[in-house]
Amino acid sequence: MLLRGFGVWRRNPGVMLLGLVPAFIVFVLIVGALVALGFSLAPFIEWATPFADSWTESWAAALRLTLGAITLGAAGLLAAVTFTALTLAIGDPFYERIWRAVELDLGGEIPDRGAGVWQAVRDSSALIALGVVSSLVVLAVGFIPVVGAVAAPVLGVVLSGRLLARELTSRAFEARGLTPAERRAVLRPHRARMLGFGVATQLLFLIPLGAVFTMPAAVAGSTMLARAALDGAPAPQPAQAVLPPSLAS
Numbered sequence: 001m002l003l004r005g006f007g008v009w010r011r012n013p014g015v016m017l018l019g020l021v022p023a024f025i026v027f028v029l030i031v032g033a034l035v036a037l038g039f040s041l042a043p044f045i046e047w048a049t050p051f052a053d054s055w056t057e058s059w060a061a062a063l064r065l066t067l068g069a070i071t072l073g074a075a076g077l078l079a080a081v082t083f084t085a086l087t088l089a090i091g092d093p094f095y096e097r098i099w100r101a102v103e104l105d106l107g108g109e110i111p112d113r114g115a116g117v118w119q120a121v122r123d124s125s126a127l128i129a130l131g132v133v134s135s136l137v138v139l140a141v142g143f144i145p146v147v148g149a150v151a152a153p154v155l156g157v158v159l160s161g162r163l164l165a166r167e168l169t170s171r172a173f174e175a176r177g178l179t180p181a182e183r184r185a186v187l188r189p190h191r192a193r194m195l196g197f198g199v200a201t202q203l204l205f206l207i208p209l210g211a212v213f214t215m216p217a218a219v220a221g222s223t224m225l226a227r228a229a230l231d232g233a234p235a236p237q238p239a240q241a242v243l244p245p246s247l248a249s
Contacts, residue, residue, distance in 0.1 A: 001193070001228075002200050002214075005221025008102060015101050019216030022091025027212050030083050037075055041068050070142030070152055074135040077156040080205050081131030081163050087215055088167065095219045099171050102223040134159040161198030168201070168222035169194070172230065190229045197225055 009016045045064045052060040088095060103110045138159065142152035173183045187194060201218045205211040 001197050001221040001225045002204075002217060003221075004224055005217035005219070008098070008105075008217065008220040011105070012098075012101050015097050016216040016220070018094040019091065019098055019219060020212060022094060023087050023212045023215040026083055026087045026090060027209070029086075030079050034075065034079055038072075041071060045071070066142075066149055069149065070139060073142065073153045073156050074139040076206075077138055077160045078131050078135040080160045080202055080211075081134070082128055083205070083211055084164050084167055084215075085128045085131070095171070095216075098216055098219045099175075099223050102220045103172070103227070106224065106227050130163055131160070134163065157199055157202050158195070161195060161200075161202045163198070164201050164218070165194040165198030165222065165225075168198075168218055169226040169229075171219075172223055172226035176230075186229050189232070190225070193225060193228075197221065 042064075045067050049060075049064060049067065052063050055063070100110070134156075138152050138156045141155055142148045144151065169187070170183070173186070178186070201214060204214040
């Protein structure tokens with residue numbers, strides 16, 4: 001689905017180019033925050049681990065290097081989620097045009113209007129809150145001896161992938177007025193595809209400037225993914241009246 005999203009560049013380059021504008025603005029802000037964190041991380045780790053001053057130099061350096069890597073991993077997860085949330089909130093008019101263009105290509109019943117700017121802001125705020133919680137979980141996992149240094153970044157990619165896929169596919173569902181419970185029911189048979197889509201998007205976000213060029217394609221691909229789930233979902237069955245035994249006979 002993500003590759004199909006990149007294919008929209010060929011069919012609608014003008015619409016996709018608009019999606020680069022908010023992505024680039026937020027990308028610059030996020031990179032600036034990460035660079036600032038990188039410069040201040042070593043002094044902060046040393047301040048937070050005064051007990052290691054009495055250790056041998058090699059053990060103290062190993063501990064602080066591990067803590068720095070874990071912190072950067074958690075910050076990277078939060079940065080990816082925050083990038084997506086802010087980009088979708090700031091660029092809602094641009095990404096609504098991409099969503100509508102893909103919906104028109106796919107055909108079928110298309111809602112008259114999108115989710116709206118304020119709904120995008122609320123969703124983005126909720127996504128950032130979930131990103132903070134996920135970052136804390138990754139940070140905690142990183143402290144597990146031996147396996148933590150490997151498990152933390154892997155878990156970070158998986159958690160951020162789930163969050164990205166959930167947020168990116170929400171536009172098609174919100175435009176159709178589906179409740180959160182109805183969305184979960186529609187997406188339940190497609191959990192593996194959702195995870196694969198989110199992880200692939202997150203991995204491309206890790207490439208320098210990859211987030212900027214991937215974001216429009218991710219919006220297009222997530223619309224295709226949501227439509228595939230909607231088109232494959234069973235139609236709601238009308239409630240049947242329960243007749244008393246005398247009438248049923």
